[in-house]
Amino acid sequence: MSLLSLPNELLVNYVFAHSSVKISDLYHLMHSCTLLRNIISNSNQLWRRKYEERWGYSASLKRLPKNEINWLEVVGIRLRVAKDVHEIVETFSSLSYPDPESFELLTPSCLMDKLLATAIPFSEFVEEELEQLAFMNFWQSDGYGNLTLAYHAECALRKVRTSMLENKWWDFLEQDASQKTLLEAIVLVSQWLEVPNEHFPSLQNIKDYLDKITQRVKELNNQKLKSFYSSRAITAYPEVSPREILTNINYVLFDESEQDLMDTLWLDKEFDFHELQKNISIAKVIERRESCTTILCVIYQEVARSMGIQCELVYCDSFVDDRDRLLLRLQEYPKYEDGKGFTYIDVCDGGTFHRPDHLRRIGPLRHQHEDFQYYFIDPTQPAEKVEYILQRMLEPYIRDGQTDLWLDRRPQTVSDVARLARLACIISSLIGEAPELVLEYAEHCFNYGVQLSDAIYLLEAEGLRDHPLLGKCIVELEERRMKIAEYQHVVSRRVPSIKYAVGLVMIYNYRNAMGEECSEICVITSWEVKGSAENYLGSVGNLDQPFYHVLTRSRADHSLAYVPEDKLELHPDVGSVTFHHDQLGFHFERFDGRRFVPNAGKRCRFPDDEAFALNLTSK
Numbered sequence: 226m227s228l229l230s231l232p233n234e235l236l237v238n239y240v241f242a243h244s245s246v247k248i249s250d251l252y253h254l255m256h257s258c259t260l261l262r263n264i265i266s267n268s269n270q271l272w273r274r275k276y277e278e279r280w281g282y283s284a285s286l287k288r289l290p291k292n293e294i295n296w297l298e299v300v301g302i303r304l305r306v307a308k309d310v311h312e313i314v315e316t317f318s319s320l321s322y323p324d325p326e327s328f329e330l331l332t333p334s335c336l337m338d339k340l341l342a343t344a345i346p347f348s349e350f351v352e353e354e355l356e357q358l359a360f361m362n363f364w365q366s367d368g369y370g371n372l373t374l375a376y377h378a379e380c381a382l383r384k385v386r387t388s389m390l391e392n393k394w395w396d397f398l399e400q401d402a403s404q405k406t407l408l409e410a411i412v413l414v415s416q417w418l419e420v421p422n423e424h425f426p427s428l429q430n431i432k433d434y435l436d437k438i439t440q441r442v443k444e445l446n447n448q449k450l451k452s453f454y455s456s457r458a459i460t461a462y463p464e465v466s467p468r469e470i471l472t473n474i475n476y477v478l479f480d481e482s483e484q485d486l487m488d489t490l491w492l493d494k495e496f497d498f499h500e501l502q503k504n505i506s507i508a509k510v511i512e513r514r515e516s517c518t519t520i521l522c523v524i525y526q527e528v529a530r531s532m533g534i535q536c537e538l539v540y541c542d543s544f545v546d547d548r549d550r551l552l553l554r555l556q557e558y559p560k561y562e563d564g565k566g567f568t569y570i571d572v573c574d575g576g577t578f579h580r581p582d583h584l585r586r587i588g589p590l591r592h593q594h595e596d597f598q599y600y601f602i603d604p605t606q607p608a609e610k611v612e613y614i615l616q617r618m619l620e621p622y623i624r625d626g627q628t629d630l631w632l633d634r635r636p637q638t639v640s641d642v643a644r645l646a647r648l649a650c651i652i653s654s655l656i657g658e659a660p661e662l663v664l665e666y667a668e669h670c671f672n673y674g675v676q677l678s679d680a681i682y683l684l685e686a687e688g689l690r691d692h693p694l695l696g697k698c699i700v701e702l703e704e705r706r707m708k709i710a711e712y713q714h715v716v717s718r719r720v721p722s723i724k725y726a727v728g729l730v731m732i733y734n735y736r737n738a739m740g741e742e743c744s745e746i747c748v749i750t751s752w753e754v755k756g757s758a759e760n761y762l763g764s765v766g767n768l769d770q771p772f773y774h775v776l777t778r779s780r781a782d783h784s785l786a787y788v789p790e791d792k793l794e795l796h797p798d799v800g801s802v803t804f805h806h807d808q809l810g811f812h813f814e815r816f817d818g819r820r821f822v823p824n825a826g827k828r829c830r831f832p833d834d835e836a837f838a839l840n841l842t843s844k
Contacts, residue, residue, distance in 0.1 A: 228240070228261070229258075229260060229261070233264055236264060237264065237265075237268045237270075237271050238271075241254075241265065241268070241271055242271055242274055244278060247275075248275050248279065248300060248304070251265055251271075251272075251275065266297055269294075269295065269296050269297070270296075271296075272296035272297045272299075272300055273294070273296040275296075275300065276296055276299060276300050276303070280303060280353065286299070299347075302347055302350070303347075303350055306347070306350040306351055306354055307350075307354050309339065310340065310351055310354040310355060310358070311354070311358065313336055313339055313340060313381070314355070314358055314374060314377050314378045314381060315374065316336060317332060317336070317377035317380070317381060318373045318374050318376075318377045318824070318825070327705075327709050328377070328380040329384075329675075329676065329677075329678060330677075330678075330702070330705055330706055330709060331706075331709060332380075332381075332384075337381070337384055337385075337388075340355075340381060340384075340385050341385060341388055341389075348389065349389075351385055352382065352385055352386060352389065355378050355379075355381055355382040355385060356382060356423070356425075358374060358375060358378035359375055359378040359379035359382050359423075360375075360379075360423040371814060371815060372809050372810035372813050372814055372815060372824075373810050373811075373813065373814045373824040373825075374810075375810050376808075376809070376810025376811050377810070379421070379810075383420050383421055386416075386420045386425070387417075387420055390413065390416055390417055390420070391651065393413060394413060394651050394652075395651075397409060397410065397413060398612065398651075398652070398654065402610065402611075405611045406611075407523050407526070407538070407611050407614060408428075408431070408432075408523055408526075408527050409428060410611050410615055411507050411519075411520060411523050411615075412426065412427075412428045412431050412507060414505060414506070414507075414615065414618075414619075414648065415431075415505075415506040415507045415508045415509070417644065417648050418502065418503075418505070418506045418509075418644070419506060419508055419509075420644075424508075426506075426507070426508035430508070431507055431508070431511075434511055435524065435527050435528060435531070436531070438474075438477055438478065438484065438524075438528050439528050439531040439532065441477050441481070441484075442470065442473045442474050442477050442528065442532060443532075445473040445476065445477065446465050446469070446470060446473055449465075449469075449473075450465065467534050467555070467557065468557070468578070470529075470532050470534060471529065471534065471555075471570065471576065471578070474525065474528050474529060474532070474576065475575060475576035477528075478521075478524065478525065478528070478576065479575040479576055480575070484514070485514055486510070486514050486515075486516055486521060486524070487514060487515050487516070488516060488517070488518055488521055488572060488573045489501075489504050489515055489516065489517055490518065490573050490592075491573070492515065497629060498622075498625050498626045498628075498629040498638060498641070498642075499637070499638070499641065501622060501625055502622050502626070502641060502645070503515075504516050504517040504520070505517050505519070505520065505618060505619070505622055507520050507523070507524075510524075517618060518550075518551050518572060518573055519551060519614060519615075519617075519618040521572040521573075522538055522551055522552075522553055522572050525553060525570070525572050525576065526538065526553060529553075529555075534555065535555075535556075536553040536554060536555050536570065537553070537554045537608035537609075538551060538552070538553060538554070538608060538609050538614060539551075539552055539553075539554050539569075539602070539606060539608060539609055540552075540609060540617075541569070541587055541600040541601060541602045542600060542601045543598055543599075543600055543601075544586070544598060544599045544600065544601060545598055548592070549600075550571070550573065550590065550600055551614070551617075552569045552570060552571055552572075552579075552587075552602075553569070553570040553572065554567050554568075554569055554570075554608070555567065555568045555569075555570060563604060563605070564603075564604020564605055565581075565604065567580075567581070567604055568580055569581070569587055569602065571590055573590075573591075574590065574591050581602050581604065585601060585602055585603070585604065586599045586600065586601060586602070587599065587600045587601075587602050588600050612652055612653070615652045616649065616652055616653055616658070619645060619648065619649050619652070620649075622645060623642065623645045623646055623649060626638060626641060626642035626645060627642060627669075629642075630642060630673075634673075639673045639675055640675055640676075642669065643666070643669055643670060643673070643675050643676050646662070646665060646666040646669055647666055647676065647679060647683075649662050649666075650662045650663050650666050650683060659687060660687050660688075660689065663683045663684060663687050663689070664684075664689070664692070664694060666680060666683065667680040667681075667683065667684055667694050667695075667698055668694065670698065671694065671697055671698050671701055674701065674705060677698050677701060677702040677705070678702065680698050681695065681698050681699060681702065684698065713826075715830065716829070716830065716832060717751075717752070717830060717831050718832070718833060719831075719833040719834065719837060720754060722754065722770075722771055723752055723754070723771050724771065724790055725749055725752070725771075725773065725790070725793060725795070725841075726749065726752075726831070726834040726835075726837045726838040726841065727749050727750060727751060727752070727812075727823050727827060727831045727834045727838070728748070728749065728812075728813060728820040728821040728822060728823050728827075728834070728835075728838050729748070729749050729795060729796075729820050729821075729838055729841070729842070730746065730747075730748055730795075730796045730799045730802055730804065730820060730821070731746070731747050731748070731749060731773075731775065731793045731794065731795060731796055732744050732745070732746060732747075732793070732794050732795075732796050733745045733746075733747045733775060733777065733786065733788055733792060733793055734792050734793075734794065735788070735792055745777050745778065745779060746777070746778065746796065746802060746804060747775035747776060747777045747786065747788075747793075748775060748776045748804060748806070748809075748812075748813075748821055749773050749774070749775050749793075750774050750775060750776060750785060750812045750827075751773070751774045751830070751831070752771055752772065752773045752774070752831075753771065753772050753773075754771060755768065755769055755770070755771070755772070756768035756769070756770060756771075756772040756789055757772070767789070767791070768789075770789055770790050770791060771789075771790040772787060772788065772789050772790065773787075773788055773789075773790065773793065774786070774787055775787075775788055775793075776804075776806045776808060776809065776812075777806075778804070778805070778806065795841070799818070799819055799820070799842070800818055800819075804816075809821070810824075812824065812827050813827070819839075819842040819843075820838050820839075820842055822835075823835060
């Protein structure tokens with residue numbers, strides 16, 4: 226029986242629509258005869274189904290009316306994007322990057338331009354394809370997959386996401402003030418902080434979360450009304466007052482176990498910078514239930530707005546010091562003039578309500594360490610601008626990050642502080658403070674050798690071409706590129722004294738700070754014939770021996786442990802090891818069951834190690 230003998234409806238809706246029929250099968254059928262080509266190409270819903278089976282429904286396509294989408298054309302574009310992205314990332318993978326930060330310096334701009342060249346509304350296709358390469362293929366059922374491909378896809382994804390977010394920020398900031406919502410801005414901040422992560426929050430994700438809170442508040446409103454009037458012969462329930470609604474919001478947000486959000490002002494434990502910055506990502510706040518005051522105010526404001534109550538954000542000043550407080554302001558009593566009808570809501574203290582006294586004071590409000598103080602409020606002051614609130618929110622976290630750098634110059638801290646400072650430059654561009662912040666950001670980039678290209682671009686964009694810092698950044702960038710180019714040609718040939726090889730899984734034996742004997746699984750990434758006192762900070766009796774750079778589980782950032790050979794031993798049961806580290810793909814392609822296989826760049830640097838490692842692990 227021939228396919229052509231079946232009715233078109235049966236072919237399209239049952240045969241071709243079956244999940245076992247792939248997109249490639251449809252293309253082959255279309256090329257087999259003219260009749261099938263016409264049937265398949267004209268079946269728009271069939272192509273939509275095949276698209277969603279393979280990729281889901283892209284956020285970019287949600288902007289288009291579904292009945293106006295040519296799904297055959299969209300499938301073709303998506304396939305071309307997937308092919309181009311894969312080829313470009315493979316080009317990255319063939320380059321020899323000497324360190325993780327060098328991706329920014331060595332990646333040709335023309336390659337990144339190709340990734341960013343896809344026209345709107347299909348630009349998100351590039352991001353989605355990079356996500357699949359970076360995360361979905363990272364760990365395979367048969368082993369570790371192509372780690373290098375995943376690693377460079379993740380690097381490219383960070384650059385693509387950042388570029389797209391910058392465009393979103395400029396679009397947002399250039400809107401009329403009446404169109405800007407603080408919620409949208411807070412989500413953009415969250416996305417900026419979540420750029421390196423697999424789970425990337427969307428505005429719709431956050432709105433869905435707020436809708437759940439709103440629904441719970443409505444349930445409480447209905448429950449209280451039904452309970453109160455159940456014994457009365459009343460057919461229509463009266464409206465709930467704004468104060469009662471806000472009381473229910475307080476209960477859901479700050480008391481009920483499902484939400485129970487906590488302002489970090491009241492936390493007893495001290496966080497480091499990496500923990501603290503999670504409190505300005507609304508996506509992380511939802512997970513952790515811990516937040517900064519600004520995020521709590523935005524959540525509260527949005528839930529109240531959904532319940533028909535309009536609240537504004539205003540700052541009030543302390544009477545005794547320079548500390549201020551962000552509050553929500555509600556026009557609870559419209560009949561009073563000159564701002565006397567305002568009620569102020571303090572989310573730092575569980576949403577407590579306050580009315581100003583005759584001296585225009587609010588309080589006493591509870592502060593940290595259980596001290597109480599009055600705050601001065603100006604009833605005539607307008608609601609705070611979105612840019613100003615965002616700037617005030619970021620300031621202490623940038624400051625905390627810079628303080629952290631004095632204590633511990635971890636590469637991750639350097640990068641995170643730079644990203645926050647970069648965001649502050651964008652936000653402040655429309656309120657006249659960008660030049661000063663750009664100089665601070667560029668100084669940070671110069672001091673730590675990160676994001677130099679961005680620093681140069683911002684200095685030029687702000688008209689600071691004659692500033693000496695611009696010249697210093699340009700020189701530093703060129704010097705780093707030259708050093709990287711020189712490093713790429715270094716080849717380390719084995720000598721008899723080298724006992725181990727790159728890619729081997731080892732046990733690292735050492736004494737911790739308490740003098741206790743410890744051991745840790747590690748993977749060798751490089752070696753030196755003799756140790757360097759400058760690199761090795763521990764106490765060792767013999768530097769005249771081979772030293773190895775190794776990845777360990779205790780160092781999940783870019784840094785490597787530098788250990789002497791006499792503290793290493795070959796792992797006796799490598800097949801039982803499951804080793805995870807963010808930088809594995811920077812050095813290795815896959816795990817073959819005995820050792821990690823070096824990637825192309827690592828093989829060029831250590832050309833003799835592969836044969837040695839195979840011989841050693843086969844014994």
